[in-house]
Amino acid sequence: MPHDHSDHPHALLPPDPALRVKALETILTRKGLIDPAALDEIIDTYQNKIGPQNGARVVARAWSDPAFKAVLLADADPVLAELGYYGRQGEHMVVVENTPEQHNMVVCTLCSCYPWPLLGIPPGWYKSDAYRARAVREPRAVLLDFGVILPEGTRVRVWDSTAEVRYLVLPMRPEGSEGLSEDQLAELVTRDSMVGTGLPKSPPEAP
Amino acid sequence: MSRLHDMGGRFGDGPVRPDTPKAPVFAAEWHGRALAVTLACGALGQWNLDTSRHAREKLSPQDYTRFTYYEIWLAALADLLVQKGVLSEDDLAGQGSDAPHPLAEKCLHADAVAGVLARGGPATREGGPSPAFVEGQTVRTRHPGGNRLVNGGHTRLPTYATGAQGRILRLHGTHVLPDSSAHGLGEAPEPLYAVAFPAGELWSHPEHPEDEVVLDLWQSYLDPV
Structure with a gap:
């Protein structure tokens, strides 16, 4: 093998990634170091239980309840914990509000930091080299890749998640959403709108 | 002194490719x-x-x-x-x-x-040095960057933001210092700040003069101006 194993022991595993993870899982399971049922549980958690629906509930509540919104923007952790949205990769949350004057967008240029308890596992594009490299230098061009064009006069503030603080964007409440219930509002909140690469959906036309 | 993961600002990566709303959490x-x-x-x-x-x-x-x-x-x-x-x-x-x-x-x-x-695993700690900077204060990130304890070691000051002047937006509390913690040298907690940098301070061709980038930076990454 061409690799120096002492520096890169991973080269000892099969190169195909699916076989590689299978080999590692088998070795660790045989030694009693991991429990395959725990792996199933972790996957199920992030596939089915924890995802952007959590963040959407928080945003819908903030749109409906000004007192909740004020507390959320001032000190998010206690209120999020109360809602059960505390946990791994979301221990220190800051919520940043979009306004007509300022649009917020979140990236992690060094790795892929993302608020798991509120948004789940980050999508492929968030972890891509293109997003990590470009979001800080040309956020408006990146927004265009998402089909988003901001009004003239809106500043962009990009948050590069370089520490253990995780950011959630509070998008602007869509026009025409007056009178919608919290549940109906949550339907308008997209994952991308909470990362700042998208805008919430418009409410369905009245019949 | 750089490593490939430190890619903020890099050119040549092409378009970002958004997923579809129904894309699975795990592509494979x-x-x-x-x-x-x-x-x-x-x-x-x-x-x-x-x-x-x-x-x-x-x-x-x-x-x-x-x-x-x-x-x-x-x-x-x-x-x-x-x-x-x-x-x-x-x-x-x-x-x-x-x-x-x-x-x-x-x-x-x-x-x-x-x-x-x-x-979870909170990164905040008691103790450590007192905050040296206040909200609104102008600071400069150190240059050259890189880990000062271990040559080629872990750090969270991206290269694109070294030697740049910004202002303190907020104090996040006292957090474990990755430069030390990554190498088994102790948690060495320090005050952590959100620091805002005008785009023109970071890029030779900023998209818009009023845009900003905010980074979370430890006290030892920063000097007063």
């Missing part, structure tokens, strides 16, 4: 498996988050480039398991023993998963 089954094995091994308690980030960053540039995201995780995990003495190279090569492992008692079992994920 092994992606979920790779994530889960990594989390489960973390529960053995032989390293911290900063160590595992550094393990990914210090893959050879050739590997970092040719590997996809979860392949980077897997390679770093295998390297760490050997580096920390959890597995031997013989184990990885499929020639190890199946004797019970001394760390087996720390194995994360299915019934403990929800609790472990919900508990």
Whole structure:
């Protein structure tokens, strides 16, 4: 093998990634170091239980309840914990509000930091080299890749998640959403709108 | 002095390709498996988050480039398991023993998963130096960047933001210093700040003069202006 194993022991595993993870899982399971049922549980958690629906509930509540919104923007952790949205990769949350004057967008240029308890596992594009490299230098061009064009006069503030603080964007409440219930509002909140690469959906036309 | 993961501002990566609203959480089954094995091994308690980030960053540039995201995780995990003495190279090569492992008692079992994920691992600490900067104060990031404790070591000051002037937006409290923690040198907690930089301070051709980038930076990354 061409690799120096002492520096890169991973080269000892099969190169195909699916076989590689299978080999590692088998070795660790045989030694009693991991429990395959725990792996199933972790996957199920992030596939089915924890995802952007959590963040959407928080945003819908903030749109409906000004007192909740004020507390959320001032000190998010206690209120999020109360809602059960505390946990791994979301221990220190800051919520940043979009306004007509300022649009917020979140990236992690060094790795892929993302608020798991509120948004789940980050999508492929968030972890891509293109997003990590470009979001800080040309956020408006990146927004265009998402089909988003901001009004003239809106500043962009990009948050590069370089520490253990995780950011959630509070998008602007869509026009025409007056009178919608919290549940109906949550339907308008997209994952991308909470990362700042998208805008919430418009409410369905009245019949 | 740079590493490939430190890619903020880099040119040439092409368009960002958004997914569809119904895209699966894990694009391939092994992606979920790779994530889960990594989390489960973390529960053995032989390293911290900063160590595992550094393990990914210090893959050879050739590997970092040719590997996809979860392949980077897997390679770093295998390297760490050997580096920390959890597995031997013989184990990885499929020639190890199946004797019970001394760390087996720390194995994360299915019934403990929800609790472990919900508990998280806060990075805030008591003590450490007092905050040296106040909201609104002008600061400059140190230049050259890089880890000052370990040559080529882990740091969270991206190269694109070294030597730049910004202003303190807020104090996040006192957080574990990754430059130290990643290398087993102690948590060395320090005040952590959100610092705002005008785009024109970072880029020779900013898209818009009023745009800003905010980074979370530890006190020792910053000098007063």
